[in-house]
Amino acid sequence: MIQPKDFMQTLNQFYTHPLIGAADLEKIRAKHHRVKFKKGDVILEKGRQANAYYCMEKGLARAYVVSHSGQEITTGFILSGEIAIDVVSIFTRIPAAETIVCLSECLCYQINFEDFQELFHSIPGLSEWGRNWMSKALFAHRKRSISMITESALDRYLDLVKNYPEIIEKAPLKHIATYLGVTDSSLSRIRKEIARQ
Amino acid sequence: MIQPKDFMQTLNQFYTHPLIGAADLEKIRAKHHRVKFKKGDVILEKGRQANAYYCMEKGLARAYVVSHSGQEITTGFILSGEIAIDVVSIFTRIPAAETIVCLSECLCYQINFEDFQELFHSIPGLSEWGRNWMSKALFAHRKRSISMITESALDRYLDLVKNYPEIIEKAPLKHIATYLGVTDSSLSRIRKEIARQ
DNA sequence: AACATTTCTTGTCCTAGGACAAGTATTTTG
DNA sequence: CAAAATACTTGTCCTAGGACAAGAAATGTT
Numbered sequence: 001m002i003q004p005k006d007f008m009q010t011l012n013q014f015y016t017h018p019l020i021g022a023a024d025l026e027k028i029r030a031k032h033h034r035v036k037f038k039k040g041d042v043i044l045e046k047g048r049q050a051n052a053y054y055c056m057e058k059g060l061a062r063a064y065v066v067s068h069s070g071q072e073i074t075t076g077f078i079l080s081g082e083i084a085i086d087v088v089s090i091f092t093r094i095p096a097a098e099t100i101v102c103l104s105e106c107l108c109y110q111i112n113f114e115d116f117q118e119l120f121h122s123i124p125g126l127s128e129w130g131r132n133w134m135s136k137a138l139f140a141h142r143k144r145s146i147s148m149i150t151e152s153a154l155d156r157y158l159d160l161v162k163n164y165p166e167i168i169e170k171a172p173l174k175h176i177a178t179y180l181g182v183t184d185s186s187l188s189r190i191r192k193e194i195a196r197q
Numbered sequence: 198m199i200q201p202k203d204f205m206q207t208l209n210q211f212y213t214h215p216l217i218g219a220a221d222l223e224k225i226r227a228k229h230h231r232v233k234f235k236k237g238d239v240i241l242e243k244g245r246q247a248n249a250y251y252c253m254e255k256g257l258a259r260a261y262v263v264s265h266s267g268q269e270i271t272t273g274f275i276l277s278g279e280i281a282i283d284v285v286s287i288f289t290r291i292p293a294a295e296t297i298v299c300l301s302e303c304l305c306y307q308i309n310f311e312d313f314q315e316l317f318h319s320i321p322g323l324s325e326w327g328r329n330w331m332s333k334a335l336f337a338h339r340k341r342s343i344s345m346i347t348e349s350a351l352d353r354y355l356d357l358v359k360n361y362p363e364i365i366e367k368a369p370l371k372h373i374a375t376y377l378g379v380t381d382s383s384l385s386r387i388r389k390e391i392a393r394q
Numbered sequence: 395a396a397c398a399t400t401t402c403t404t405g406t407c408c409t410a411g412g413a414c415a416a417g418t419a420t421t422t423t424g
Numbered sequence: 425c426a427a428a429a430t431a432c433t434t435g436t437c438c439t440a441g442g443a444c445a446a447g448a449a450a451t452g453t454t
Binding site: 073142 | 264265270285317321325327328343346347
């Protein structure tokens with residue numbers, strides 16, 4: 001059973017923008033529906049056209065791509081309060097390059113592309129909200145690229161520990177390793193080194 | 198003197214979207230104005246609030262950030278037909294983290310934030326065009342992060358040679374080096390190695 | 395509980411690319 | 425055109441982190 005009050009409150013956290021009022025939020029809410037995933041469930045699969053995105057209320061998911069050599073590279077983690085989405089696939093209408101898979105039980109609010117599209121054009125604040133969301137995504141990507149160039153694996157790991165302890169606690173080492181761009185043995189040694197202090 | 202015919206044609210290349218018609222394009226055009234920069238001129242400076250972006254008709258520019266340790270890291274090159282913009286700064290209204298500087302004489306069409314904002318809300322196709330543009334930017338960023346993890350410096354360089362020969366020809370080695378995440382001596386050796394074949 | 399599977403650790407050895415330094419070549423500028 | 429600045433190359437030596445492999449620990453499954 002959906003509890004409208006809680007639902008509103010949760011969605012509010014996702015769609016915060018000065019131009020989005022209570023009435024807008026209600027229209028937005030009406031297009032979302034709750035979906036539960038179990039650990040290991042695939043939210044979005046590589047090769048499939050993404051036709052929805054998912055606001056993560058609770059849980060942890062991992063997005064990855066398969067490299068040239070067949071290796072799974074973790075491109076990001078989706079935490080509570082974040083959105084599981086393949087922006088490229090959903091908005092440029094091409095098959096997803098990423099797979100998104102749950103690392104724990106996940107409670108999400110799904111919204112389909114067509115519904116979003118309608119809201120996007122009818123609620124002025126929403127297009128701006130989307131632009132802001134993407135700006136922040138670009139910011140995060142830029143930061144990551146730069147840290148790959150300027151920081152050691154140890155420092156990148158420490159950043160993650162500091163800013164996203166939940167990932168460290170809940171994600172398996174090997175996925176954190178590919179996210180950081182090191183092998184799992186290297187990351188294991190990094191942890192050992194940190195523990196020594 | 199601006200030649201309206203050419204101007205339209207050039208801008209058309211930038212603002213291509215099924216929902217943007219000829220009348221829209223004319224409205225968009227009216228808000229752009231031509232700016233010329235000389236080699237070395239700064240289009241956007243770190244610390245300043247970005248209040249415009251620039252469609253590059255002709256020329257080459259470089260975007261960079263200054264790392265923790267004071268090193269300039271090239272985050273991207275802007276070629277003819279691309280847009281010189283600090284998305285984060287202009288849309289989230291914070292000071293620019295990047296500096297954009299011309300590597301050659303550059304001919305640009307500038308549009309100011311307020312004008313863009315107006316068009317963004319009055320031309321339905323433009324918000325979608327912007328969303329597409331950002332999706333592509335995210336795609337490029339993701340690709341770069343992945344290549345930093347999975348490819349050798351040599352392969353990353355060869356990719357650049359193949360896809361952006363203009364950068365190789367016109368940008369100084371040291372900027373290409375920081376873009377690829379290697380030192381300039383390393384890149385020099387990579388070039389030597391390639392030349393040996 | 396017993397087995398299989400996955401996750402993590404550790405060892406040995408190796409290599410891509412960094413640090414530093416000293417050139418040479420090329421532009422820029424007075 | 426000469427001096428200065430910048431761009432690029434090359435040498436020597438070194439280190440972070442990869443490759444591979446084998447074990448230990450934890451987790452899942454019947």
